[in-house]
Amino acid sequence: MTELATRPKHSTAAQSQHGHAHEQTQSEVHGDPKTTAETRELSGAQLLIELLERQGITCIAGVPGGANLPMYDALSGSDIKHVLARHEQGAGFIAQGMARVTGKAQVCFASSGPGATNLITAVADAHLDSIPLIAITGQVPQAMIGTDAFQEIDTFGLMLPITKHNYLVRSAEELLEVIPAAFELALSGRPGPVSIDIPKDVQNEKIELGSMPAPGARLPDPVVTEHEVDDMLSRITAAKQPVLMIGGGIVYADATELLRYFAEQMDVPAVQTFMGLGVLPSDHPLSLGMLGMHGAPFTNLVLEECDLLVGLGVRFDDRATGKVAAFCPNAEFIHVDIDNSEIGKVLQPVQSIVADVGNVLEIANRRLQPQSNEQWQQRVAQLKSDHPLQLDGSDEIFRPYGAIAAVAELVDSSANITTDVGQHQMWVAQAYPFERPRQWISSGGLGTMGFGLPAAIGMALAAPNQKTICFSGDGSLMMNIQEFATAAEHNLDLKVIILNNNHLGLVRQQQTLFYNKNLSAVKFEQRTDFPAAAIAMGMAGIDLSECENPREALKQALNEPGPCLINIPIAETEMVFPMVAPGGANKDMIVSETPEAAT
Amino acid sequence: MSVTNPAILKLTVKNHPGVLSHVCGLFARRAYNLEGVMVRPVRDDKKLSRMWLLVNEEDRLMQLIKQTEKLVDVISVEQHSMAGSAFEATQEYFV
Numbered sequence: 001m002t003e004l005a006t007r008p009k010h011s012t013a014a015q016s017q018h019g020h021a022h023e024q025t026q027s028e029v030h031g032d033p034k035t036t037a038e039t040r041e042l043s044g045a046q047l048l049i050e051l052l053e054r055q056g057i058t059c060i061a062g063v064p065g066g067a068n069l070p071m072y073d074a075l076s077g078s079d080i081k082h083v084l085a086r087h088e089q090g091a092g093f094i095a096q097g098m099a100r101v102t103g104k105a106q107v108c109f110a111s112s113g114p115g116a117t118n119l120i121t122a123v124a125d126a127h128l129d130s131i132p133l134i135a136i137t138g139q140v141p142q143a144m145i146g147t148d149a150f151q152e153i154d155t156f157g158l159m160l161p162i163t164k165h166n167y168l169v170r171s172a173e174e175l176l177e178v179i180p181a182a183f184e185l186a187l188s189g190r191p192g193p194v195s196i197d198i199p200k201d202v203q204n205e206k207i208e209l210g211s212m213p214a215p216g217a218r219l220p221d222p223v224v225t226e227h228e229v230d231d232m233l234s235r236i237t238a239a240k241q242p243v244l245m246i247g248g249g250i251v252y253a254d255a256t257e258l259l260r261y262f263a264e265q266m267d268v269p270a271v272q273t274f275m276g277l278g279v280l281p282s283d284h285p286l287s288l289g290m291l292g293m294h295g296a297p298f299t300n301l302v303l304e305e306c307d308l309l310v311g312l313g314v315r316f317d318d319r320a321t322g323k324v325a326a327f328c329p330n331a332e333f334i335h336v337d338i339d340n341s342e343i344g345k346v347l348q349p350v351q352s353i354v355a356d357v358g359n360v361l362e363i364a365n366r367r368l369q370p371q372s373n374e375q376w377q378q379r380v381a382q383l384k385s386d387h388p389l390q391l392d393g394s395d396e397i398f399r400p401y402g403a404i405a406a407v408a409e410l411v412d413s414s415a416n417i418t419t420d421v422g423q424h425q426m427w428v429a430q431a432y433p434f435e436r437p438r439q440w441i442s443s444g445g446l447g448t449m450g451f452g453l454p455a456a457i458g459m460a461l462a463a464p465n466q467k468t469i470c471f472s473g474d475g476s477l478m479m480n481i482q483e484f485a486t487a488a489e490h491n492l493d494l495k496v497i498i499l500n501n502n503h504l505g506l507v508r509q510q511q512t513l514f515y516n517k518n519l520s521a522v523k524f525e526q527r528t529d530f531p532a533a534a535i536a537m538g539m540a541g542i543d544l545s546e547c548e549n550p551r552e553a554l555k556q557a558l559n560e561p562g563p564c565l566i567n568i569p570i571a572e573t574e575m576v577f578p579m580v581a582p583g584g585a586n587k588d589m590i591v592s593e594t595p596e597a598a599t
Numbered sequence: 600m601s602v603t604n605p606a607i608l609k610l611t612v613k614n615h616p617g618v619l620s621h622v623c624g625l626f627a628r629r630a631y632n633l634e635g636v637m638v639r640p641v642r643d644d645k646k647l648s649r650m651w652l653l654v655n656e657e658d659r660l661m662q663l664i665k666q667t668e669k670l671v672d673v674i675s676v677e678q679h680s681m682a683g684s685a686f687e688a689t690q691e692y693f694v
Contacts, residue, residue, distance in 0.1 A: 076644065165671040185671060234631040326625055341665035 034049050044172030045070035045203040048136070049078050051179040055215045058105050058518040059461055061085050061094035061454075065111025067152060068138030070203035072109075083461065083490065088115050090454040092122020093480070096131050096194045097458020100441040103252065105132035106458075108241065112139050113151030116158065116197070121448055124162040126193040128445025129275065130248065132186035133193040135159070141201040142170065155197040157509060163537065164192035172205040185214030190339040191252055208338040221338065221356035228353050229363040232310070232334055233266075235351060236372040237369070239308035241376045242268045242425075245291065245320075248275030248444075249313015251437040255358035259312065260284075262361050267372045268310070269380050271299055272337060274444045276313070278434035280534035287546050288380070292320040293580045294391035294426045300379055300586040301580075303328050310334045316346040317445065326585035336360050390577065390591070395446055397550050400499055401569045406551060407469060407497060408433055410558050415467040416459045418442060420452035420476030426576040428471045434565040437465050450479030457483060460492035467558070468494040468572060475504040481533060487563040488538030494563045496534070502527055509575045513590060523572075534565035541565040605634055607659055607686060609679040613672040614640050619661050622650060631656050631663050637685045638659040647674070653683040 033435035042050070048071060052060070061083040064072040075082055085091035087112040110119045116137045126133040140149040159166040165185050167178050175198075182194040236242050250259050263270050263286050270280055273289040275464050280287040288299045300322075303309070309331045314320070316335075321327040324346055335342070335349040336357050343352040353360055393399030397406050404427055413435040419425040419442045434440050441459065443451035456470035477498055487494050508522040531541030540562060547553035557564050578589035612618045619638060626633045635653030656663050667676050681687050 156617060156622065157624075160624045165621075166617075170616075339669075341662065341669055343665075345662055 008320065009215065025422070039208045041206050042172075042209050043070060043074065043203065044169075044175060044205045044207070045074040047172055047207070047209065048179065048198065048203070049074040049080065052107060053078060053080060053217075053520055054212060055105070055179070055183050059083060059098065060107045060109055061091040061098075061458070062109025063088050063091055063111065063115060065115050065138065067112035067140055067464055068115070068136075068198075068203070070107060070200065071136070071138065071198070073108075081153065083417075083457070083486065085454065085531075086485055087480065088118035088493050089121050089450065090457075090480050090486065091449075092119045092133070092135065093125070093451055093454035094458040094461070094483075094486070095133055095135075096122060096451075097418065097460075098462040099126075099131050099133055099458075100129075100455070101438055101459045101462045102252070103132075103438070105134055105191075106133045107136060110135070110137050112137060112155065113152065113153045115151075116155040120158060120162065121450075122448075123159060123193050123195060124444040125443055125448045125451065127162045127164070127220075129443065130191045130252065131193060132191040133184075134182055134186055135193060135195040137195065137197050138203065139168070139197045139199040139528075142199045143201070144569070147201065154322070155195070159195035159197070162193070166195040166197070168197045169199070169202050171201050172202055172207045175202075180213050180216030184219060185216075187216070187218040190217070190249075190337075194245070198296040205412075221359055222354055224353060224359050225353040225361060225366060228351075229360055230367060231351060231531035232336075232353065232360075233364060235308060235332075235334060235370050236266055236268065236310060237371060239555045240373075241301060241306045241379070242266075242308040242310065242373070243288070243306040243331075244268050244270035245273065245309055245311045245314050246270050246276045246279050247273040247312065247314030249357045250276055250279045253356050253358035254437075254498050256437045258358055258361035258365060261365050262368070265365070265368055265370045267370075267377065269377070270301065272294070274429055274442070275319070277279065277429060278437045278439045281435045281513040282433045288305050288384075290429055291585060292317075292322060293582075294430060294576050294578065295429070295586070297387035297578055297589055297591065298380075298383040298389075300589060301383050301387055304330070304380070304587050305383075306331045307526060308334065310336070311349070312336050312361075313338075313558055315339075315342045321346065322580050322586035323583075323584055347399055375574055389430060393442060395430070397544065397554070398568060398570060400424065400570055400574050401431050403497070403499060403570070404428055404431050404471070406554055407471075407558065410555050410569050411469065412469055413439065415439075415469050416441070416463055417472045418452050418455045418459060418468070420470070420472040420479075421447045421449045422473045423501075423509065423574070423576050424473045424476075424499040426470050426506075430576075449476040452476060453480050453487070454483045456494050456496065457487050457490070457492060458488075460494045461490065464493070468492065469558075470494065470496045472496055472498050473505060474498060474500045474502055474524065474530065478528065479584075482537075484534050484537035484539050484563075484565070492563050493561045495558055496563075496565045498530055498565065498567050499570050500530065500567050501574065503571050503572040505572065505574070506576070508572060509579070513592065514577065514581060530567050531565055535565075539563040539565055541567070545569045568575070604657055605653050605655050606657075607679045607681060607684050608652040608654060608667070609677045609684070610652065610667070611641070611674040612638075612648050612650050613674065614648040615672070618648065618672045619650075620654070621672055622667065625670060626654075626663075629663075631659065631665060635686055637689070651679075653686055667683055676679070683684055
């Protein structure tokens with residue numbers, strides 16, 4: 001096997017040159033191609049990089065290898081900064097972190113074969129959470145496709161069910177169409193990932209190039225009529241006990257201010273989905289917090305009583321609805337979403353509007369009559385005070401809610417928060433005082449353990465002047481721990497807070513509650529020294545349990561710029577409550593480990 | 600094979616590699632019951648293909664159509680009766 005055909009552990013040309021190209025002219029960037037007045041000669045790879053520059057891409061996360069060497073050769077002359085991830089899945093989540101915090105489409109690179117398969121989890125994750133991610137992979141030369149060539153895999157077939165659309169590019173010229181189209185698709189309507197597989201011969205193919213295509217951008221949204229919006233408003237006015245259900249669509253539509261005004265003028269309380277957290281500040285009087293499997297008791301109980309649920313930018317995910325037949329048993333539904341295929345997928349609304357939710361709210365805010373729902377608000381307030389969210393131990397730093405509260409007290413609302421997946425994620429979703437959209441990013445639909453650290457790196461790269469906090473668990477963190485080195489390499493102001501119970505905590509919880517405490521394969525017999533691992537990869541690392549004054553140590557670690565791992569041991573018996581059993585109705589919340597205490 | 604109440608969909612799609620994969624991939628991914636597929640380029644427009652689908656999804660037909668319409672390479676989806684469809688004309692080939 002030749003050297004070129006393997007995936008090198010360290011990139012060479014691609015890595016060393018970024019950041020030094022800012023003063024270069026266009027012709028220097030592309031290695032002095034033959035130019036004439038009308039045309040110039042470019043390779044497919046050079047064309048790709050130029051098209052990405054024209055899309056406004058300034059940072060790409062990736063890993064080079066045999067089949068994308070020409071891309072990396074071209075990239076080294078570009079202004080685009082490259083972040084060398086330690087695993088392609090890390091690269092995918094770094095790009096996702098950048099996309100989730102900016103709302104812009106972002107790009108990751110991987111080589112063929114294992115490079116592409118390693119990227120898959122991050123792409124699937126982007127698909128379920130509607131993230132505009134452009135995954136660009138190298139492929140073996142076209143003449144070798146179908147021969148079981150070295151590092152050949154059917155990337156097109158693998159990406160097909162987990163992207164909005166995907167391409168196998170068959171000529172350099174096709175890139176002129178495919179790259180802008182990919183961005184247009186990723187950003188238009190309901191955002192989502194697009195994958196582009198580019199055979200090596202296409203990357204090397206020289207073409208004479210005239211003019212460049214316009215960059216791809218979001219297409220105009222569907223038209224909303226005032227009539228439709230008036231219909232929605234009159235239904236809300238007619239309802240006695242209305243509730244808004246607000247989701248990620250509000251975040252992606254940049255409609256937070258419109259939503260807050262709408263909710264306040266119509267005086268309608270709002271439940272937030274996991275993806276919608278931050279749209280209403282958690283202390284907003286109309287906020288009912290997160291609904292569903294780990295929602296507060298009052299949140300789910302309000303939904304039991306509501307007579308109209310207005311879904312705005314939501315998809316009625318099963319973690320939110322619980323058993324659909326028992327969801328909001330006394331309510332009719334209105335569904336506003338930009339994806340027509342979501343209407344009627346889970347439940348049948350009495351009215352639906354297929355539109356950008358921001359456009360709907362903008363019209364609604366012009367046409368609504370301010371109203372108050374005094375009686376209903378009183379009932380909601382009653383339920384809130386009778387059935388509050390219990391945050392046990394919120395003043396103890398070595399307990400989950402206490403650790404989260406301690407961090408929240410020490411950073412301001414400019415800090416961006418991400419999590420991994422598991423108990424810690426739900427504790428943060430329940431208890432962190434989110435105040436704004438895109439402050440919170442987390443793997444919702446796919447629930448990918450290993451999301452947190454690389455996503456935090458992406459967030460910190462895209463928002464370098466804000467602190468990035470990643471809450472993680474000892475199970476999740478291990479799944480992409482290699483990215484410690486990437487965080488250190490870029491000296492990002494990023495803190496990983498690990499609520500460490502040395503177990504797969506949420507699995508342990510389910511085994512405890514639903515499998516007769518038969519704890520199977522949930523304890524890590526070999527304990528990992530996470531601060532030592534962080535230090536080994538160039539980060540700082542502390543263990544609060546070894547600090548004389550843990551709160552002071554936490555404060556110092558959070559305030560000191562740069563990447564740091566903060567280990568906070570917690571008991572493995574801690575649980576996330578309430579909990580609705582998977583498949584159960586939301587009203588059947590388990591609130592403690594003793595079954596008779598269930599409400 | 601018993602086809603209880605099949606619906607017939609007539610699709611106009613872009614004629615390029617991967618289109619059939621996208622349509623069949625969608626049906627596999629969402630567990631829609633596909634009883635028959637016929638596809639050929641449109642006679643007078645080689646940039647397009649006509650795809651006939653025989654689907655057995657009474658309850659989820661609208662959802663299936665909406666999902667199919669979302670595919671980038673699918674230009675239009677129409678419901679069609681058995682009469683005058685590609686499946687009616689070719690029944691003798693499937694005995």
